[in-house]
Amino acid sequence: MLLFACQETPKQQDDFSSQTPAEQGASLYSMHCAQCHGEDGKLGASGAKDLSASKLSDQQVIHLIKKGKGAMPSMKALLETDQNINLVLSHIKGLRR
Numbered sequence: 001m002l003l004f005a006c007q008e009t010p011k012q013q014d015d016f017s018s019q020t021p022a023e024q025g026a027s028l029y030s031m032h033c034a035q036c037h038g039e040d041g042k043l044g045a046s047g048a049k050d051l052s053a054s055k056l057s058d059q060q061v062i063h064l065i066k067k068g069k070g071a072m073p074s075m076k077a078l079l080e081t082d083q084n085i086n087l088v089l090s091h092i093k094g095l096r097r
């Protein structure tokens with residue numbers, strides 16, 4: 001009984017890894033970016049740029065996510081891996097018009 005309990009993985013982790021890459025990108029965005037940029041990228045809280053109007057290249061976005069810019073803090077520690085950064089990048093490109 002005790003052994004069984006130890007083998008249980010935390011539920012949140014389970015949910016995340018069972019999502020598709022697109023869903024993972026959306027979850028990461030909701031968790032770490034939406035409070036400033038809004039779910040549709042247009043919120044603009046604390047001076048955040050409208051992501052639907054962004055014309056930055058992939059490299060520029062990755063650089064900005066890692067280093068931060070102005071009022072936007074570096075998101076590197078929160079996103080943890082390059083893979084997660086790429087998932088978020090795909091998601092925000094989907095918000096562009």
Ligand code: HEC
Pocket residue numbers: 029032033034035036037045046047048049050051053054055056061064065069070071072073075079088089092
């Ligand atoms: C604390 C608020 C805040 C959070 C959280 C935040 N941002 Fe930002 N973001 C900003 C601000 C402010 C700017 C404008 C920076 C500047 O140009 O001075 C910005 C700019 C950007 C830009 C540049 C848009 C352009 O065309 O110039 C991108 C891309 C971006 N953010 C993506 C993200 C992503 C992806 C996340 C989540 C991983 C995120 N941001 C989280 C505040 C935030």
